[in-house]
Amino acid sequence: MYLLNTFTTSGNNMSETVKEKKKTGRGKKALCIILAIVLLIAVGEVVSVSWHSNPDKIVQYESENRYISTSGKPFISAHRSGGGIAPEESMVAFRNCIENENFNVDVFEFDLHITKDGVLVLLHDDTLDRTTDSEEVFGTKGARPEDYTYDELRQLNIGAKFTDPDGNMPYANLSGDDVPDDLRIVRIDDILDYLEANGNFDYIIEIKNKGDLGKQGVDILCDILGSRGLFDKVIFGTFHEEVSLYVDEAHPELKRSATIKEVLEFYTAAMTDSKDFSPKYIALQIPYNMPIRLSVNLGTAKIINYAHAHNIAVQYWTINSEKDLEYLSSIGADCIMSDYPDRLYSVVNG
Numbered sequence: 001m002y003l004l005n006t007f008t009t010s011g012n013n014m015s016e017t018v019k020e021k022k023k024t025g026r027g028k029k030a031l032c033i034i035l036a037i038v039l040l041i042a043v044g045e046v047v048s049v050s051w052h053s054n055p056d057k058i059v060q061y062e063s064e065n066r067y068i069s070t071s072g073k074p075f076i077s078a079h080r081s082g083g084g085i086a087p088e089e090s091m092v093a094f095r096n097c098i099e100n101e102n103f104n105v106d107v108f109e110f111d112l113h114i115t116k117d118g119v120l121v122l123l124h125d126d127t128l129d130r131t132t133d134s135e136e137v138f139g140t141k142g143a144r145p146e147d148y149t150y151d152e153l154r155q156l157n158i159g160a161k162f163t164d165p166d167g168n169m170p171y172a173n174l175s176g177d178d179v180p181d182d183l184r185i186v187r188i189d190d191i192l193d194y195l196e197a198n199g200n201f202d203y204i205i206e207i208k209n210k211g212d213l214g215k216q217g218v219d220i221l222c223d224i225l226g227s228r229g230l231f232d233k234v235i236f237g238t239f240h241e242e243v244s245l246y247v248d249e250a251h252p253e254l255k256r257s258a259t260i261k262e263v264l265e266f267y268t269a270a271m272t273d274s275k276d277f278s279p280k281y282i283a284l285q286i287p288y289n290m291p292i293r294l295s296v297n298l299g300t301a302k303i304i305n306y307a308h309a310h311n312i313a314v315q316y317w318t319i320n321s322e323k324d325l326e327y328l329s330s331i332g333a334d335c336i337m338s339d340y341p342d343r344l345y346s347v348v349n350g
Contacts, residue, residue, distance in 0.1 A: 057301035058332040059308070065282055067202070067235060067313035068334050073348050075335040077107035077204060079318050080124055084339030087159035087171065088131065089122035091182035094191060098198045103345035108195060109204040109317075109337050112188060114217045119150040120188045120224070126208065128153075132185075133160040133175060146213060150187065159183045188224060196228070203230070204257075204285065204315065204337065206237045214243035215250075222251045231255070235283050235315075248280055257285040257315070267296055270306035283313040285337075288324060304332045322347060 061068075069075055078097050082105075086093035089110055097105045111124045127142050128134035134143040137155050145153060157179045159171035171183060188205075195201050207217045218236075225231050237257040238244055244259045258266060258281045266284065269277045284307055288299040297303075299316070307314045315335035316328050325347040328336055338344040 052327060054301065057305070059305045061305075061308040063308060063311050065311045065313055066232075067283055067315070068308060068311075069313075069332075074329055074333045075106040075202070076104065076341055076344050076348060077109050077315070077335050077337040078105045078341040079109050079337040079339050081108060081110055081122075082339065082341045083124075084320065085165065085342060087162040087183060088339075089124060089186070090158050091186050091190070091194070092159065094194060095182065097341060098195075100342070103342040105201070105341050105345075107202045107204055107335055107337075109206075110188075110191070111206045111208050112217060112221065113145040113208050114213055114220065115145055115150045115153060116147060117149045118216070118220065120217060120220050121145060121150060121153060121185050122188065122191065123185065123208070128156065131161050132156040132158050136175070145185075146209065150185075153185045156185055157183055158185055188221070192224070192228060192230070201233070203234045204237060204335075205234055207240075207243060208238075210240040210243065214238065214240050215246045218243060218247055218251060218254070222254055225254070235285075235313075237285050255282050257281055257283040263298075264296075266307070266312075267298070267303070270303055273306070277310055279310060279312060282311070283315055283334075285315045285317060288316050288319060288328060299328060299331070299333075301331050308332075319344070 063070075067075075078093075080088035081090070081093035082097050083089065083093060086096040094108070097103075097108070110122050112120045113123045113126075115121055123131070123145055125131065127144055128138075129141060129143070134156055135141055138148075155176075157171060157174050159174070161169070162171055163169050174180075174183065205221065207214050207221065209217050221236075225234055231253050232255075234255065235257055236247060236254050239260065241259045241261060244256055247254050247256050258279070262279065262281060263284060263286060266277075266279065268274075284298075286298045304314050313334040314332075315337065316333050317337040319325055319328060319336050319338050320340055320343070322343065325336060325338065325344055329348055336344055336348075
């Protein structure tokens, strides 16, 4: 019995020792990760500051591209219809941009998905989870718009998850018949009807679907734009290269932005000042305030000058920091997309 107790006690002590070592190891590992993150942020800030361009280096070019700003100020774009101050891609958000006396918008940016019955509706994500009450209404997570008809999607509250700048969720408790029409998912036709009746705007429109669904969406979009005579007011974008190539092939009348691959090719050409550069697109829609800055800085006078020399507009997304808004405005950005168009308006016109 004594030997058994001794063995058990010894075993327990060894177990505790192992646990302590594992705990200590995990603690050290966590500390290393934290230090690495802090270092990465610090390096990012240093690189960011050192890569800032002198605004005096901006060269003025004559251009036939109407999306290149000649006023010395960037066009103000409401990203996701101003999704930082109202439920994104909702009629509430569009009305806020139109009726708000504190700011004006030049360009509306929004995203499209195709529904099960072939309707183009506004939605950013591939699923409905983040912005709507779809899980409660449809009884499933990960519901995708292409799996439902337009009428079925109209059951949802697209402001259900919206949090305003003060941390409030003013529309979270609305459901069923209590959801107003301007907080239900909306068709592109309805948005264009409203905007065309209330001003003269340009549009940045992105198709979110890929493959055949994305191509089908492009066909529908072009029918709508053609019937309204809006091709000259739209720059099309997508993250799916096959959809961009389909635009070139089937709808050359639709002006588009560069694909991811084309942005990297542009960057190489700009850095080497290539004389043999002939793009198929009229705009770069690119990030600035992202980790990509550690290796590829897309926010410089050199980038903008090279783009303008080749008749390409430079449009930045999604810029919400006042510091970045001020900097990009100072170096000749043609358009800035922000979730906070009120903030962007104040910076540009302050």
